[in-house]
Amino acid sequence: MSLVSRGFGRREQRRDERLPPGQYDAGDLFPVLSAGPTPRTPLGEWDLTLQGEVDGLRRWTWDEFRELPREAVSVDIHCVTKWSKFDTRWEGVAVDTLLAGVRTEAAYALAFCDGGYTTNHRLSDLTDGRAWVVDTYDGQPLAPEHGGPVRLLVPHLYFWKSAKWLRGFALSQFNEPGFWETFGYHDRGDPWLEQRYSGD
Amino acid sequence: MARAAVQRRLNWLRATVLENRPETARVHRLLLDVPGWPGHLPGQHVDLRLTAEDGYTAQRSYSVASAPEDPRLHLLVERFEGGEVSPYLTDELRSGDLLELRGPIGGYFVWSSAVDRDGGRAEGRRPVQLVAGGAGVAPFLAMLDHHRRTGGSTPVRLLYSARTADDVLAPDVLGPQTTITLTREAPSDWRGLTGRIDRRMLEAQTFAPTTRPRVFVCGPTSFVESTATTLVDLGHDPSWIRLERFGGSGDPS
Numbered sequence: 001m002s003l004v005s006r007g008f009g010r011r012e013q014r015r016d017e018r019l020p021p022g023q024y025d026a027g028d029l030f031p032v033l034s035a036g037p038t039p040r041t042p043l044g045e046w047d048l049t050l051q052g053e054v055d056g057l058r059r060w061t062w063d064e065f066r067e068l069p070r071e072a073v074s075v076d077i078h079c080v081t082k083w084s085k086f087d088t089r090w091e092g093v094a095v096d097t098l099l100a101g102v103r104t105e106a107a108y109a110l111a112f113c114d115g116g117y118t119t120n121h122r123l124s125d126l127t128d129g130r131a132w133v134v135d136t137y138d139g140q141p142l143a144p145e146h147g148g149p150v151r152l153l154v155p156h157l158y159f160w161k162s163a164k165w166l167r168g169f170a171l172s173q174f175n176e177p178g179f180w181e182t183f184g185y186h187d188r189g190d191p192w193l194e195q196r197y198s199g200d
Numbered sequence: 201m202a203r204a205a206v207q208r209r210l211n212w213l214r215a216t217v218l219e220n221r222p223e224t225a226r227v228h229r230l231l232l233d234v235p236g237w238p239g240h241l242p243g244q245h246v247d248l249r250l251t252a253e254d255g256y257t258a259q260r261s262y263s264v265a266s267a268p269e270d271p272r273l274h275l276l277v278e279r280f281e282g283g284e285v286s287p288y289l290t291d292e293l294r295s296g297d298l299l300e301l302r303g304p305i306g307g308y309f310v311w312s313s314a315v316d317r318d319g320g321r322a323e324g325r326r327p328v329q330l331v332a333g334g335a336g337v338a339p340f341l342a343m344l345d346h347h348r349r350t351g352g353s354t355p356v357r358l359l360y361s362a363r364t365a366d367d368v369l370a371p372d373v374l375g376p377q378t379t380i381t382l383t384r385e386a387p388s389d390w391r392g393l394t395g396r397i398d399r400r401m402l403e404a405q406t407f408a409p410t411t412r413p414r415v416f417v418c419g420p421t422s423f424v425e426s427t428a429t430t431l432v433d434l435g436h437d438p439s440w441i442r443l444e445r446f447g448g449s450g451d452p453s
Contacts, residue, residue: 002251003214003300007292010256011284022249022259024284032421033445035308037428037438080258115438145425183307184210196247197208197305 009106017102018076020191026083033081036181038144039114039165046149048106048133049168055103063147066135068093070118073132075155078191090153092134103137107124107173111152112176112199119178121154123171130156133166158189158196203402211236212249217297218272220290224367227335228290229265232273236259239265242342243310243416246275246303260285261280263338263444264304265370266347276369309444311343311416313352320440326414327355329407331397331427333419334362336446340418343372347359348375359405361397364366365390366419379405396425409435418444424437
């Protein structure tokens, strides 16, 4: 039971149905959040790998990644720091495409990144057209501060799950907490269930 | 990377507003009594939740600006014109009102000189460099006050950028470790620095990379982004640099 805050009222009379509980619409803004400095890996040294419990390591150089079948998506995104942003436009490669032909018993995937960031996912949250590795935002190459050259995009979960500066996935039958999950953030992070912190 | 954080449920607590006072023209200080507060480390934040009569709720995050030793929780709230939450907190809220909050949240952007002293780890002997832009000084006030209250021996410096002398927050807590630079205007008798924090200022006014400082940067997004990039250019290892950003709703990037 919430406590009513004396004299507090909503600013907008109509609440957007697309807004999960506790979120506000950031409008045209696209706030930047990260725990450390923005990494800058030259594309010539960049690769993306699928490793761990798979039937053989998969690796793509930048050029190889750019040759993969691409998709364009328009999605709403929700940050645990309370802002949401509607109809964001991205282009990249579906995680399904990366996993095509991979044989694995794994149920979890730990996304790992330049700069040491990690975040954990159920593999089922990354498949069936629900997650992408994107290199383009709003028609432009993804800016470094927003995760370029590529970031993970998992729009149905809070945005810390959409890891910036992605370099690959380690697949496992075990769930290993990622960076923020270790610091008390929720293991899965569904914004519609308001799973912000551990125990929510 | 630390793997020791405790996973516990964060319940909503009821805080009583003891005082709501203007700190500067744009920033108010909320003093809260929070029964059941589990304690915090300097640098952690809380989520505040406001609920309207019709059940509508809004939540925002605020850094705790007070040391763990202070029995009251201090929050610094910058008023964003046209905002839904901050004008309510600065203009409407008064002593005796109740607020819902939960925390402490975040375990990465923290520094405790008591942990340095008691931890016996090599990291605890490395100096600490704090860099603040505007209201981004809030978590550093918790760190510096804690440092002072516990008689910490870790070398610490704060480089703090404020618009004018009147915008400097909590001068009583800043102490001799702090170097202030004023970016908009300075009084005629101002003897401190002026101008924005840039490469030259960071080089002159912060611990050198050779001393392997633990670096914390907090402020608006563009301030944090440019400061972090410059620190890496100066030779600081990216893994030594921890960032926190303020004004997520009002800072385009």
